[in-house]
Amino acid sequence: MMKMKPLNGSGCILSKEQPKICVPLTPSDEKELKQQLEMIHRQSADIDLIEWRADYWQGELKDGLSAVSNQLQNIHKPVIFTIRTAAEGGEKDIALSEYEHMIRMSLKFPCFMMYDLQLMLVKQKADRMRMLLDDLHRHNKWIILSYHDFQATPSNEQMLAILNEQEALGADLVKLAVMPQTEMDVKRLMEVSSLFTQTHETMAITISMGELGVKSRIQLKETGSCISFATASAASAPGQLPASSLRKLLQTQ
Numbered sequence: 310m311m312k313m314k315p316l317n318g319s320g321c322i323l324s325k326e327q328p329k330i331c332v333p334l335t336p337s338d339e340k341e342l343k344q345q346l347e348m349i350h351r352q353s354a355d356i357d358l359i360e361w362r363a364d365y366w367q368g369e370l371k372d373g374l375s376a377v378s379n380q381l382q383n384i385h386k387p388v389i390f391t392i393r394t395a396a397e398g399g400e401k402d403i404a405l406s407e408y409e410h411m412i413r414m415s416l417k418f419p420c421f422m423m424y425d426l427q428l429m430l431v432k433q434k435a436d437r438m439r440m441l442l443d444d445l446h447r448h449n450k451w452i453i454l455s456y457h458d459f460q461a462t463p464s465n466e467q468m469l470a471i472l473n474e475q476e477a478l479g480a481d482l483v484k485l486a487v488m489p490q491t492e493m494d495v496k497r498l499m500e501v502s503s504l505f506t507q508t509h510e511t512m513a514i515t516i517s518m519g520e521l522g523v524k525s526r527i528q529l530k531e532t533g534s535c536i537s538f539a540t541a542s543a544a545s546a547p548g549q550l551p552a553s554s555l556r557k558l559l560q561t562q
């Protein structure tokens with residue numbers, strides 16, 4: 310059976326049959342926010358979702374939240390809320406209490422439809438994070454549980470175990486982004502992704518990062534990955550293609 314998930318009222322339906330393009334919004338202040346949104350606006354046709362990478366914000370995060378949520382109201386695209394910690398390639402070292410607090414503060418903004426939470430953080434403080442996950446679901450938000458390795462590609466068994474664990478913890482989408490050192494690493498990530506998506510109902514986002522891994526961002530029919538990250542202005546990870554190029558490439562797949 311084909312699995313499809315409509316994102317509440319946004320017109321965006323996620324499925325592995327029709328993968329979507331997500332661009333990161335990475336402003337450090339209000340000026341950059343306006344510039345990046347202008348770029349997103351201009352390339353709107355090639356963009357299905359936006360990810361706010363809150364960890365790029367330089368000032369108080371709560372000021373970033375009000376500026377970004379205010380501007381995003383007029384964009385009419387589903388937004389993923391992400392605070393990527395330094396431990397997984399992000400820009401911020403943030404205390405778990407602030408991480409949690411920011412997520413709870415953002416719940417009232419309807420534009421944030423999905424939340425990317427790092428599996429490792431969820432496991433660190435399992436009880437507190439369980440409550441947070443339950444709150445997110447109570448607010449009809451979707452949960453992406455993610456795992457990043459910016460150095461290497463774990464073994465196939467480890468990658469499958471990570472995806473299975475994310476699913477078991479209640480993720481609506483599972484996400485794995487790893488760095489290849491060889492062509493074989495890219496192939497392995499793609500094979501693991503294909504195996505997972507063919508045998509599980511839960512949708513997945515899988516990425517082999519960097520130049521070497523670019524094909525994992527394009528050959529989504531093979532991997533079954535339902536979202537590919539691309540750039541509208543600034544990249545948030547190595548290997549992302551411009552959204553317009555990715556759209557053309559996905560159409561030829």
Ligand SMILES: O=C1C[C@@](O)(C(=O)O)C[C@@H](O)[C@@H]1O
Nearest residue numbers: 333391486516518538545546
């Ligand atoms: O997890 C991911 C995937 C990503 O790291 C990439 O490789 O495109 C980019 C991040 O912004 C996003 O949160």
